[in-house]
Amino acid sequence: MTPAGPEVLTRSPWPAVIEAIGQASGRRFCPSGLTPVAGGCINQCYRLTDGHHSWFVKLNHSERLSLFEAEADGLNALGRFSIPSLTLGRAGQHAFLVLPFLTLASRGNGFEAGRTIAKLHQADTGHFNAQGYGWHRHNFIGDTVQYNHWQRSWAQFWWQCRLQPQLELAGQRGFGRALAPYLDGLEAASGTLLAHHQPVASLLHGDLWQGNLGFVEGQARVFDPACYLGDRESDLAMTELFGGFDPAFYRGYEATWPLSPGYEQRRPLYQLYHLLNHLNLFGDGYLDSVHSVLRRLR
Helix, strand or coil, X not given: CCCECHHHHHCCCHHHHHHHHHHHHCCCCCCCEEEEECCCCCCEEEEEECCCCEEEEEEEEHHHHHHHHHHHHHHHHHHHHCCCXXXXXXXXXXXXXXXXXXXXXXXXXXXXXXXXXXXXXXXXXXXXXXXXXXXXXXXXXXXXXXXXXXXXXXHHHHHHHHHHHHXXXXXXXXXXXXXXXXXXXXXXXXXXXXXXXXXXXEXXXXXXXXXXXXXXXXXXXXCCCCCEEECHHHHHHHHHHCCCCCXXXXXXHHHHCCCCCCHHHHHHHHHHHHHHHHHHHHCHHHHHHHHHHHHXXX
């Protein structure tokens, strides 16, 4: 992408972003280059550099600061498995989030990546574990609010905080009639599948598709999280939904922390959440996939 001219850095929001970087990093930052870079479909993303240090800057409308607050919270919770944020804030009509700019490779050692995700799921979550399933704040899955009310029952959490809100949103988006024939008994089916399943409350990435995992100097890192404490199987189910993870990834995971019996039966229920979210975000191109999973769950 074409770098912007230096005069752009004198216009809002860049002076405020540059000042925030200097304050958060503890050193004066006088950038000489600004280049648009890829970073998903929700935000505008840039590389900001002074020739020695480079930062990855995400911009959105100022009222969307809560998106960046939730993302920074998740990145910091993921710790060494991710890329911690530097700073965030508002600048005029913009909200911004700043991360270190790292060279990410999309391919690497799949076996070690699988081991890394298993170790993430085994990470100590401290006092949060005593509260059950959920998270200390609501966050976002893509552009959709993700509710994280604490629950003691995993079955209740999955229905009340995951499937039910997406189904309600689908109705608001105009998909109610298309989904109605498939929904009779879905709550009961979900409860039956999870009735005796009380998994360890693992720290989850929450949106673990191929585009949210990369390699930095050969080490797997995850980003763009939707963190909460829940069943690790839901992260694994997402990796299988859209593909892109090679068989070595799953061998590495299983070698580190084998999955529990019954995962294959629960997997469609976990994938339904993400398919409904894609339906709500991107439209009826996902309707057939949602119908297919709903038929399997009846």
